[in-house]
Amino acid sequence: MKNEQAKKYGMVIDLDKCTGCGACMVACMAENNVPFKKDETNKLDSITWMRVFQLTNGKSFPETDICYIPRPCMHCEGEHGHSPCVSVCPATATDYSQQTGIVSQIYTRCFGCRYCMAACPYHARYFNWWDPVWPNGMEKYLNPNVSPRMRGVVEKCSFCFHRYQRAMEKAFLEGRRELEEEEYQTACTQACPAGAIVFGDLNNEKHKIHQIVNPDPAHRGRPKNPKAFRLLERLGTNPKVYYLSSREWVRRAGDNYLPHEGSGKGH
């Protein structure tokens, strides 16, 4: 790994552009063989690696406003890779990669204790209460790059890690050790019809995400861009998913504040 600078893949989602259409959710389900049931209206057991939530400013008609916020796995770095879920996993089924900054999930190691689900402050992890069942014939569209999960394991967004692997394999075959920005993009980024999602290496100054977010290494990657924020910044989870919004109330909704606290930014 000598020639290789460590990557820190991250995502920035522009909430001014996000329309709440849900294409990212379906792109993710299609790419990652996420199963579905006849009734998916109990959202606690509805597996959605990427999920679009609706925020509201709490005001009454006609001042009320809503904003959609897509929530993948935040791929928290915590301090030196001690993300909340990685710290509690007794089976090392989830791990923080120092090479890519991606929090992995290894289904065959997971034995379903769900500590990680309790630890994750973003509800980004889902448990397979049932074996996945595809209607007769529908297995045909399953993607061979992602293994379907079985009953009893936890799953979550992987930043489409299999796409990273494929891109790296291709690069290695061509004698390269580095990827171009567009060679590795997640399914949701690629699909978003509004172009609201930007994905790339936060450590690489040439990548769009770095330029948009301008992470501050002295403060655990907190964005210097005043429009940018992270969810629950004050927990210190150091997430790699950033959001942009021009609306103060949206930025403020990204964290918990006491009534007397004024700022929409973390501290």
Place this chain on the structure above:
Amino acid sequence: MKMDRRSFLSFVIGGAAGTTLSPLPWKLTDDLAIWSQNWPWTPVPEKGEVSYANTTCMLCPGGCGITVRKVGDRAVKIEGTKGHPVNNGGICILGLSGLQLLYGPTRVPSPLRRTGERGENRWQKVSWDEALAWVAEKLADLRGKRLSHTVACISGTDGGTVPRLMERFLTAFGSPNFIRTPSMRDSYEMTLHLMQGAQASIGFDIENADFIVSFGSGILEGWGSPVRMFRANSVWKENGVKVVQIEPRLSNTAAKSDKWLPIHPGTEGALALGLAHVILKESLYRKDFVGTHTSGFDRWSKEVVEEWTPEQVETVTGIDKSTIVDLAKSFANAKKPLAICGRGKGNTAGGIGEFMAVHSLNALMGNINRKGGVWAVPGSDHIHWPEVEMDAVASAGMQQTRIDGAGTDKFMHARHLLHRVPEMINAGDPSLVQALFVLDANPYYTLSDKALLKKAWAKIPFILSFSSFMDETAQNADLILPNHMYLERYEDVPYAEGFNKPFIGLAKPVVSPQFDTLHTGDAILRLAKALGDPVEKAFPWEDYEGCLDDTFGDQWEELQEIGYRVESDFEPGSRNTAFETASRKFEFIPEESKDAAKNVMVKAEGEEPAYPLVLIPYDSPRLASGFIGDPPFMIKTVPDTVLKENDLLVEVHPKTAQSLGISEGKPAVLKTPKGEARVRVHLFEGIMPGLVAMPTGLGHQAYDGYLAGKGINFNDLIGPVEDEVSGLDAAWGIRAKLSRV
């Protein structure tokens, strides 16, 4: 050895302790976990060579280019085609779910002939030869009785080769009854025809507009070509283009707009004229354009100035008069302002008065056929087939009045009036429709006034669906002749809705047909053959592909390779030639529809006090509400504030709910003059008090267990409201009553 109590206990306890300390239990637990995770019923997707195939999506009229990722011969993922003129790499939620339709259980596996009662869903598989022979026999019988005009076709689209083959078939056979399903296309076509004399599709140069006023158009719900609109919205955000959304509910579009103006539903046309009033009064209109290129301006402006003062418009619309004045000024002061209409996704027609009022705003700003404005885009001209030679039966049939009355003296400018058909069928005895074909449409679900529709349906002796999927119409047909679905077939897509350039997309087979289906183009050709001359000789092609090859001529190969054809340097006609009205000018008050301006608002059906509230529909990008139903992926994304188990939630303002004594999530009965449904209530601050909003696209009875039985079909609760001037269905809502249970 003697076994006493003490040694027995030592043995058991020692053994237990020994086993616990050994790796055995851990190994067993681990093995058990591994075994349980390798149950053979968890599928392992087959590997194979990866390839990509480009085609055109046909799930809505958007005309997007899609790239299908294949592994071996399996299609595994649909993505947007980079560089495509319409969607450039983007894709919508429905387009992404296409493979669930391809491989899903909703496909019709072979020709099916009904064995039980209609709608019972009991079928018998029949061979294609048998099925086609049966249809041909029925048709020959009708033709023999000189009843050729009683054959009708309801089609979701027109202009492409397949609907045109169907239309041609009907012509040669002797029926004028090719009827397209309603959408805002009807009203915009008529607007262009009346005001500009153009036979054209509407195109919006939205990317170049710099101020958008949308009269309820769901720019981010699926209006126009959805991905293109989403992309344009992002460009607007980057460039600071202002969007003002006028509608009674805080939709996705309203939430993303710069200003949301809640308005009393159905009064949008009045607001448009109110804005025009201010622009005229303050003399903010483009005099160069209005002076040289328009006609009837003086009369129209006099009427508008007299009748639509901000005070009056405030009373009607509920929008503050100072807001009206401000909006009119901002609109008029923008360089390239654009006014658009067509509610929600544009799946309904709407009143012509409203469309003309909104279009007049564009005319006032001279924003017609120029950059950032509204363009009249000529229809695709790729089909040049020889005239049909009609025999006596065909000519007699073609001279009959259309069942829907379109083109008659009363509805001179309407081309398709599907909502009138059930009423007409019920009025005649025997039914005016003896055989009904349904192509790329699901009228049994999408038509309103279900009581009337069901009565009419029962009177039609023979119903044939060409659907690839077991939708409501197919389920209630007598025979299904399943088409290849769009990923399995060739077909030209003759336009992309709202696109401002002439465009033809080509759908190409990316996988081989998965079932015993037949291209509807081929089915039509084979039917014509079976009927013999004179119908047969109208179709000089061996098969459908031969027809396509012949139609596109020397451009066929290029079209196949690129997948679309676009006139990227298309400019709308110069103004001196663009208006083909009698005056060669833009008509503010077209002679043929003088009363349209007086008819800018259409009243909702139902009266107070029996129905104190107003029910309006709302569209969502996550709910397909056209002829395709939600695939499992999409229905999964529907929030639990819209659908909870099988219950649909209607949106009501907390104050309205309080006055009715209903709280969040509680059941209620929703009653309209057309129907009644049990719903649950979701309290929402983003809806005007006094209204009830209901999502469209739910309440399917057909398709699969992932969709059927979930929620209520909005079309079951509403009926058409005919616009007196145009004949189009202008219903935008209906009066309703909500009561707790």
